[in-house]
Amino acid sequence: MNAKPPVVSSALKVFEALELICQAQQPISLDQLARSLEVSGPTAYRIVNTLIETNFVKPHGYRQGYSATMKIFGLGAQYAGSFEFRDAARRAFRPVGMRFAETITVAKADGFEAVFIDKIRAGASLVFYCDIGRSLPLHVGAAPRSILAHLGDEEFESYLQTDLLARTTETLTDPDELRAARDRARADGFVLSVDEVDRGVSGIAVPILDPAGQILGAVAIANTSSAWSAADRAARAEAMKAAAAGMAEAMGGGMAKSAIG
Numbered sequence: 074m075n076a077k078p079p080v081v082s083s084a085l086k087v088f089e090a091l092e093l094i095c096q097a098q099q100p101i102s103l104d105q106l107a108r109s110l111e112v113s114g115p116t117a118y119r120i121v122n123t124l125i126e127t128n129f130v131k132p133h134g135y136r137q138g139y140s141a142t143m144k145i146f147g148l149g150a151q152y153a154g155s156f157e158f159r160d161a162a163r164r165a166f167r168p169v170g171m172r173f174a175e176t177i178t179v180a181k182a183d184g185f186e187a188v189f190i191d192k193i194r195a196g197a198s199l200v201f202y203c204d205i206g207r208s209l210p211l212h213v214g215a216a217p218r219s220i221l222a223h224l225g226d227e228e229f230e231s232y233l234q235t236d237l238l239a240r241t242t243e244t245l246t247d248p249d250e251l252r253a254a255r256d257r258a259r260a261d262g263f264v265l266s267v268d269e270v271d272r273g274v275s276g277i278a279v280p281i282l283d284p285a286g287q288i289l290g291a292v293a294i295a296n297t298s299s300a301w302s303a304a305d306r307a308a309r310a311e312a313m314k315a316a317a318a319g320m321a322e323a324m325g326g327g328m329a330k331s332a333i334g
Contacts, residue, residue: 086110090120094130095145100138158281158290159191165320166292169312170195173294178203178276180216181290185232187217190290199295201271212251213240215266215276219291221251222258223280229255243268262317263310264291273298277309279317292317 093109094101107117121139124130131142162179170177176199179191186208203214211221211232221232237246245251258264258280266276278293294309301309 086112086116087120087123090117091124091129091141091145094124094139095141097140100133100140102136102138106139161320161323162191162281162290162292163193165316165323166294166313167193167195169294169309169316172312173296173309175199175294175296175309176201178216178293178295179290180220180278180293182220182288183208185211185235187211187214187220187291189216199274199297201274201295203270203276203293203295209240209270210235210238212237212246213244214270214293215264215278215295216291216293218245218251218254218266219258219264219278219280219293220288222255222264223282223286223288240270241268241272245269261310262314265306265310266293267298275301275306277306277313279313281317281320292320 090106090110093106103114103117103121106121107114110117110120112120121130121132125132125139128142128144130139132139158181159179162177166177166179170193174195176195177191177193178189179193180187180189180203188208189203189205192203192205203209203216209217211217211224221229224232233248233251237248237251238244239246245254254264262279264278266278268274270276274295275298276293276295278291280291281289283289292313294313
């Protein structure tokens, strides 16, 4: 018989309580929660206070019970939205990867980081940092800098006040250089990164915006730096911008739009 993996029993009770509260048709009382969880009243009280402290649950006045907050629904929508974004990006950008036999990466904005949620391999497999689940600061690499370029002015300047650490000697860390790079990205509709994340790897990324013009994420194509001539870079930039426009059109403006034109 396989042994069960080690778990934190108290954490299991917290998640069980959250599930019960979310499933309840009306605010659930502390007594109901204690009975359902088979714990004492004081233990149920500590569990629900944990959920209140993390903003997953809210009280409804003295002895009026507890219900889930909108944070739960926001997380669910964000989770579903990530899959919608990823699937739309696959449909739009896979042909670009196949055309050039190169790797496509898909990143979503998450605060001041870009999180890679998909990697579409075509042709020879390129080994570099941007695997699914990994993240980068917004000033490092093509996809992150594409996201950074489309933050609002105040948020952009706030980011420049953070620690701008270098990943390689080519990483942009000077605020003035990042401001200039932002202007170029907005004017050109794409970001070129050369050796910023991994030595010997280049990327070209395009941003994806929601209908209100807010940045959702970015999609990049990558290859070894030595493989691309100036003409190669130009061809990929145009193909990526066209794919971004196609992604926006295919989604009917319901989620994303191109930053081009």
